[in-house]
Amino acid sequence: MALELYLDLISPPCRAVYIFAKKNNICFEFKPVELFKDSILGRKIVAASLMEQAILGQQHTEEFAKVNILKKVPVLKDGVFTLAESTAILLYLSRKYNTPDHWYSSDLQKRARVDEYLSWHHNSFRRIAPKTLWIKVLIPLFTGQAAPPEKLQEVIDELAASLVQFEEKFLQDKPFIMGSEISLADLMAVVELMQPVGVGCHIFADRPKLAAWRSRVEEAVGKELFQEAHEQILNIKELSSIEVEPKLKELLAPTLMKMLK
Amino acid sequence: MVVELFLDLLSQPCRALFIFAKKNNIPFEFKHVELIKGQHLSEEFGKVNVLKKVPALKDGTFTLAESIAILLYLSRKFNTPDHWYPSDLRKRARVDEYLSWQHTAIREKGCRIFFTKVLMPLAVGQPFSPDKLEEAVKEMNFTLVQFEEKFLQDKPFIVGSEISLADLVAIVELMQPVASGCDIFADRPKLAAWRSRVEEAVGKELFQEAHKQVLNAKSLGSMQLSSELKEHLKQILKP
Numbered sequence: 001m002a003l004e005l006y007l008d009l010i011s012p013p014c015r016a017v018y019i020f021a022k023k024n025n026i027c028f029e030f031k032p033v034e035l036f037k038d039s040i041l042g043r044k045i046v047a048a049s050l051m052e053q054a055i056l057g058q059q060h061t062e063e064f065a066k067v068n069i070l071k072k073v074p075v076l077k078d079g080v081f082t083l084a085e086s087t088a089i090l091l092y093l094s095r096k097y098n099t100p101d102h103w104y105s106s107d108l109q110k111r112a113r114v115d116e117y118l119s120w121h122h123n124s125f126r127r128i129a130p131k132t133l134w135i136k137v138l139i140p141l142f143t144g145q146a147a148p149p150e151k152l153q154e155v156i157d158e159l160a161a162s163l164v165q166f167e168e169k170f171l172q173d174k175p176f177i178m179g180s181e182i183s184l185a186d187l188m189a190v191v192e193l194m195q196p197v198g199v200g201c202h203i204f205a206d207r208p209k210l211a212a213w214r215s216r217v218e219e220a221v222g223k224e225l226f227q228e229a230h231e232q233i234l235n236i237k238e239l240s241s242i243e244v245e246p247k248l249k250e251l252l253a254p255t256l257m258k259m260l261k
Numbered sequence: 262m263v264v265e266l267f268l269d270l271l272s273q274p275c276r277a278l279f280i281f282a283k284k285n286n287i288p289f290e291f292k293h294v295e296l297i298k299g300q301h302l303s304e305e306f307g308k309v310n311v312l313k314k315v316p317a318l319k320d321g322t323f324t325l326a327e328s329i330a331i332l333l334y335l336s337r338k339f340n341t342p343d344h345w346y347p348s349d350l351r352k353r354a355r356v357d358e359y360l361s362w363q364h365t366a367i368r369e370k371g372c373r374i375f376f377t378k379v380l381m382p383l384a385v386g387q388p389f390s391p392d393k394l395e396e397a398v399k400e401m402n403f404t405l406v407q408f409e410e411k412f413l414q415d416k417p418f419i420v421g422s423e424i425s426l427a428d429l430v431a432i433v434e435l436m437q438p439v440a441s442g443c444d445i446f447a448d449r450p451k452l453a454a455w456r457s458r459v460e461e462a463v464g465k466e467l468f469q470e471a472h473k474q475v476l477n478a479k480s481l482g483s484m485q486l487s488s489e490l491k492e493h494l495k496q497i498l499k500p
Contacts, residue, residue, distance in 0.1 A: 081351055088357035095350055108337055109323055115330035120312070122364035169311050 003028040004077040005089075008035045010236065012129070013086030014074045015191040015229045020090055020184070022225055024099045033073050087118050090184050102181035110178055117170055117177055117185035124162040125192040131155045134256075136199040137236055142244055142252050156201060167209060175216055182220040190217045191229075198233035264289045264335075265319040267309055269296045273371065274328030275316045276433040276471045281332055281426075283467055285341045292319075299490035329360050332426055344423035355420045359412055359427035363434065367408060370401040371437040376494075378441040383486050384494040398443060409451060417458055424462040432459045433471075440475040 005021060005028045007014040021028050076083040076092065083089055094104050105111050132155055135147040166189070170177050177185040193214070196203050204211040218226045266282060266289045268275040282289050294300045294315050301313050310317035310326045318325040318334065325331055336346050347353050374397045382389045408431070412419050419427040435456070438445050446453040460468045475481065486494070 081354075083354050083358060085358045085361035087361040088354050091357050092350065092354040095353075108334065111337075112325050112330050112334040115333050116325060116327045118361075119327035119329040119364070122361070127365065165312065 001079055004031050005029070006031040006033050006073055006075040006077070008033045008073050009229055009232045010035060011073050012126075012191040012195055013188075015194070015233075016184075016187050017074045017076075017086055017089050017093075019191070019221055019225055019229050020099075020103070020187060021093060022229075023221055024093070024097060024103075026093060026097050031077075035073065086188070087184075090188075094184070102178070103184050105178065105183065113178060114183050114185045118188060120170075121185075121188055121192070124165065125159075125189060128155060128159045128162055129192045129195045132159070132196040132199050132201050133236070136201070137239060139256050141240055141242070142249050142256055144249070156196075159196065159201075159203065163203065163207065163210065167207075171209070171213055176213070176220075182217060186213075186217050187221070190214060194230055194233060198230070198236045200237075262321055265292050266290070266331075267292045267294050267306070267315055267317040267319070269294050269301075269315050270471060270474045271296055272315050273368070273433040273437050274430075276436075276475075277328055277429050278316050278331055278335075280433070280463055280467055280471050281341075281345075281429060282335060284463055285335075285339060285345075287335055287339050287341075297484050297486050297490065299487040299493070302489060302493060329430070332430075336426070345426050345429075347420065347425065352420050352425075356425050356427045359419055360430060362412075363430060366404045367431060367434045370397065370404045371434045373397040374401060374438040374443055375441045378443070379481055380486075380494060383484055384491045398438075401438060401443075401445065405445060405449065405452065409449075413451070413455055418455070418462075424459060428455075428459050429463070432456060436472055436475065440472075440478070440481065442478065 003026070005017060007018055007030060009015055009018060018030075020026075074084075074086055074089060076089045078096075083092060091104065093099070104114055132152070135152050135155060139145075139147045170185070170189075174180075176182050177189070193203060193210075204214055264287070266278055268279060268291060270276055270279060279291075281287075294306055294317075296315065300306060301315055306317075307313055309319055309324050312326050314326065316326075316328050316331060318331045320334075320338075325334060333346065335341070346356055374394070377393045377397050378389045412427070412431075416422075418424050419431065435445060435452075446456055
């Protein structure tokens with residue numbers, strides 16, 4: 001039975017897993033999960049795995065407002081083994097398929113550096129960058145109103161602070177986070193930073209060092225693959241023209257209002 | 262030269278490291294970075310960790326931040342017993358899965374309770390907001406359901422029959438609400454039983470030692486935060 005990867009390429013961690021698997025010629029069955037389309041069109045909330053179904057269960061309509069739907073993917077299914085969390089999936093794939101050393105160096109201290117980045121990532125880029133999508137596209141879509149401009153500025157400022165830390169601590173003057181070659185750290189970082197780009201926040205525009213790093217990462221991954229993975233997020237504005245069911249708008253309103261706080 | 266661990270046992274990730282190093286007889290120098298005095302914000306400590314957070318490790322000229330990274334580094338360098346980070350591909354993946362998920366789940370919600378009930382009042386000199394605490398507890402409750410249903414289930418430990426880094430990282434985070442006066446184990450027998458097992462596996466004495474400071478409610482409530490720290494907290498906690 002083939003390896004299955006449940007992905008929605010709108011989600012940054014899904015893109016990391018997708019790019020990694022493709023770049024390393026890992027055979028997998030792409031199981032598309034359309035997070036927003038399904039919820040927007042009021043279709044059944046897609047539970048990406050049996051585990052998720054068990055959690056969401058029959059209360060999914062109530063729980064839906066509480067569950068951050070962005071956290072439902074990616075999921076890996078290898079026979080009966082299911083695995084969530086992109087970091088865990090990437091490490092699992094790198095080990096199972098013996099990917100080239102530079103992705104997750106076997107050198108003790110270099111490996112620690114990748115672990116260090118992957119840990120820091122959660123409370124920085126992963127936490128902040130997605131808010132740009134919510135504020136610029138999803139909240140207007142679901143509430144019919146633009147989010148207050150101060151909110152977007154707040155997020156941009158927060159992201160800017162993280163970018164300073166990223167450049168000072170992780171990237172510095174090296175070609176990649178780990179030095180001369182791309183690793184899982186660069187991959188996880190770049191996909192997250194493409195989220196604001198997709199919604200029109202040009203964070204690379206006035207940051208030449210960061211922009212140069214992004215080019216190198218694109219090159220290392222392969223431009224075609226990078227574009228392919230990012231096609232949806234780079235065309236995310238198309239989502240704005242979809243009609244959302246009023247009942248669904250009502251359901252999501254409390255969660256969305258909380259996000260604005 | 263011995264490994265240096267920069268710690269303050271008020272901090273959950275610091276406790277995980279302290280317990281892990283001691284349990285595995287890893288020789289280290291305990292470098293106390295007193296959070297309430299704002300020592301982590303100093304320029305000197307910034308040379309060890311530019312992110313100005315504890316824990317941090319210094320091994321010769323090699324410095325390392327992020328408790329997860331440090332735990333993994335120590336487990337590899339000192340060849341700790343397999344059960345902490347199993348070499349079995351799938352078991353290891355389960356530990357990775359928990360260590361990843363917990364950042365924005367158990368860790369985040371536990372911190373929020375501690376900040377709301379203990380730190381914020383000390384920073385602004387006013388009693389805690391009951392509404393904010395209620396919200397923080399609600400979020401923690403939801404997260405605990407996920408923890409029990411997805412990670413613990415009916416197993417003795419998160420990854421089967423033996424303690425791993427996942428349990429260690431989980432338990433220290435869950436002690437923070439307890440230290441804040443929110444006993445999340447009180448009406449959760451399964452969780453309480455797991456906690457006992459983890460304490461036993463780690464060693465009760467060591468567990469107590471690591472948690473002595475944070476569980477001293479009286480001293481916690483009367484902590485004198487440095488003015489620099491107060492300002493810093495007011496900025497980041499956004500009351």
